Amino acid sequence: xxxxxxxxxxxxxxxxxxxxxxxxxxxxxxxxxxxxxxxxxxxxxxxxxxxxxxxxxxxxxxxxxxxxxxxxxxxxxxxxxxxxxxxxxxxxxxxxxxxxxxxxxxxxxxxxxxxxxxxxxxxxxxxxxxxxxxxxxxxxxxxxxxxxxxxxxxxxxxxxxxxxxxxxxxxxxxxxxxxxxxxxxxxxxxxxxxxxxxxxxxxxxxxxxxxxxxxxxxxxxxxxxxxxxxxxxxxxxxxxxxxxxxxxxxxxxxxxxxxxxxxxxxxxxxxxxxxxxxxxxxxxxxxxxxxxxxxxxxxxxxxxxxxxxxxxxxxxxxxxxxxxxxxxxxxxxxxxxxxxxxxxxxxxxxxxxxxxxxxxxxxxxxxxxxxxxxxxxxxxxxxxxxxxxxxxxxxxxxx
Numbered sequence: 001x002x003x004x005x006x007x008x009x010x011x012x013x014x015x016x017x018x019x020x021x022x023x024x025x026x027x028x029x030x031x032x033x034x035x036x037x038x039x040x041x042x043x044x045x046x047x048x049x050x051x052x053x054x055x056x057x058x059x060x061x062x063x064x065x066x067x068x069x070x071x072x073x074x075x076x077x078x079x080x081x082x083x084x085x086x087x088x089x090x091x092x093x094x095x096x097x098x099x100x101x102x103x104x105x106x107x108x109x110x111x112x113x114x115x116x117x118x119x120x121x122x123x124x125x126x127x128x129x130x131x132x133x134x135x136x137x138x139x140x141x142x143x144x145x146x147x148x149x150x151x152x153x154x155x156x157x158x159x160x161x162x163x164x165x166x167x168x169x170x171x172x173x174x175x176x177x178x179x180x181x182x183x184x185x186x187x188x189x190x191x192x193x194x195x196x197x198x199x200x201x202x203x204x205x206x207x208x209x210x211x212x213x214x215x216x217x218x219x220x221x222x223x224x225x226x227x228x229x230x231x232x233x234x235x236x237x238x239x240x241x242x243x244x245x246x247x248x249x250x251x252x253x254x255x256x257x258x259x260x261x262x263x264x265x266x267x268x269x270x271x272x273x274x275x276x277x278x279x280x281x282x283x284x285x286x287x288x289x290x291x292x293x294x295x296x297x298x299x300x301x302x303x304x305x306x307x308x309x310x311x312x313x314x315x316x317x318x319x320x321x322x323x324x325x326x327x328x329x330x331x332x333x334x335x336x337x338x339x340x341x342x343x344x345x346x347x348x349x350x351x352x353x354x355x356x357x358x359x360x361x362x363x364x365x366x367x368x369x370x371x372x373x374x375x376x377x378x379x380x381x382x383x384x385x386x387x388x389x390x391x392x393x394x395x396x397x398x399x
Contacts, residue, residue, distance in 0.1 A: 001048065001072055003382045003392065007351050008044040013321045018045065025242070026318035027249065027302040031309035037325035038305055039065060039398055042248050043072035045303060051107075052114040053240055056250035057258040059118055065250070066116040071398040075113040077103040079236065081121035094169045094223070098183040101221050105184050107239060108133060117236065119255045120262045122293050125233030125286045126225050139191065140217035143198045147178070154180065158224030166206060169223045179204075184221045187212055235288045237296050247302040252312035259290035290314075339372045342391060346374065349388040359395040366393040 008014050017028060033041060042054060054069070056062050059080065066078040080096045106113050126132075135157060139145070154171050155161065162170045165179040165188050172179045176195075181188035187203040190211075203212040240247075249255055266287050294314040304312070309320060331337045345352055356362035362378055369376040369391060376391035386392050 005044045026316040029304040029320040032324040033305045039068040051245045054116045054248040057254040079103040079117040119258045123288045137220040157222040247300040249304040252304040351386040352391040355396045362393040
């Protein structure tokens with residue numbers, strides 16, 4: 001991604017920031033950031049290497065950030081927060097649980113990745129990373145398995161037994177056949193046994209029951225992510241080793257406001273439930289506070305990104321930089337306005353990269369610009385360095 005990271009290296013503020021980053025824990029704040037520029041800047045810091053967690057203040061914003069960051073790095077996942085007000089509904093709803101488990105799966109299987117979540121995504125207790133990994137079950141052809149013990153283990157992992165598997169998070173047993181629909185997969189698995197030995201493993205279509213692919217081994221991830229009874233659990237933030245993780249805080253002041261608001265709603269909701277005579281389990285009564293999370297965040301090497309230079313009370317800010325980013329005015333299909341701006345940018349030595357929604361349109365755009373005496377080229381190579389005064393068109397979307 002040198003096409004996008006190399007221009008940043010020439011900024012003095014950016015060079016100073018990268019030099020200061022590895023030295024200490026605490027927050028380095030960057031002001032002047034507009035939303036459209038944040039994924040680009042986040043990736044450029046450290047050239048996208050290592051484990052990263054991006055924390056924002058709103059669910060929709062987290063989804064958008066994850067989608068836009070994917071342009072720079074495909075190893076990114078969105079980790080949604082649990083619903084603390086409608087807790088039981090969240091336990092039974094497999095869609096959000098599947099997204100969380102898939103994020104944990106990526107973290108377990110990839111050497112490095114980026115996870116995008118909201119501040120309240122850090123507040124719910126979870127099993128420790130070791131507990132989660134130890135619960136993952138590998139099954140291979142030729143394995144000898146105690147069927148009764150295996151089905152009991154599936155139930156402990158949060159899978160629901162049904163007569164026939166229909167949705168993710170279910171399993172069924174029919175004689176020597178066990179069907180399992182992991183939350184992390186698009187299709188269920190069918191395990192056929194010869195006595196107590198796994199004879200074959202296949203993925204299959206739920207509706208037609210037809211086999212899709214023969215497999216030699218599969219990994220079955222848990223269908224729940226709550227700490228065991230009697231354990232306080234850990235924050236999702238604890239899944240990221242301090243010395244190996246770069247933490248990005250999107251609008252730090254708003255993050256803390258979000259956390260405090262969630263705390264107040266949580267306390268009020270628990271009071272109402274008790275007053276109404278409803279039982280509140282130990283799982284439901286736990287929540288990491290904003291203060292506890294702030295203390296944890298201060299132990300990481302963090303980047304706070306905000307439009308205005310606002311201090312967030314409780315966060316240990318150790319430095320601040322102004323890296324001004326400007327939005328581009330909409331051209332409203334006016335090619336003349338676009339070419340006028342491009343000529344000015346080219347004349348002033350700017351590097352220009354134009355992204356289009358399809359490769360065909362990107363190639364055509366480069367051709368059209370040349371008709372306006374603007375030398376430009378199309379490229380799929382995102383490692384190509386764009387020189388000052390050059391215009392490159394490419395396929396993609398960000399911001």
